[in-house]
Amino acid sequence: MQVLINSNQIQAGTQLQEWVTASVINELERFDDFLTRVEVHISDENAHKSGSRDKRCQIEMRPKGHQPLSVTNHNESLELAVNGAAEKARHALEHLMGRLDGRGSASRVTDAPVNEEVDRENRDALLEEDFLAQDEQI
Helix, strand or coil: CEEEEEEECCCCCHHHHHHHHHHHHHHHHHHCCCEEEEEEEEEECCCCCCCCCCEEEEEEEEECCCCCEEEEEEECCHHHHHHHHHHHHHHHHHHHHHHHHHHHHHHHHHCCCCCHHHHHHHHHHHHHHHHHHHHHHC
């Protein structure tokens, strides 16, 4: 997984880039084979003025064979913004993977049984038991 860091209004030195990369990889490492690229955009929306929730982190993920996913988190510090966005990114990928698993399991339900003859015999035996049980009650 390739992680690219983009920063607006924030001096992103090597140390900050390494920390952001490590934070994102730590949160998304289980999706390493599923993602081609992750872009992280960090910014201070009020520039040099202080304010609550003015730090912004947007993470754009590129899953193989799917449309890009994007999450954004605003917070009072850059650390909280990055960690929050990374957590949101993990949840978004888990949701996407869950939908994909659900789609795969639905097709498995409609697949024909491996051995139809054995399945038919079991079904007939159950129907016969039900019939005999009802006959005894009458």
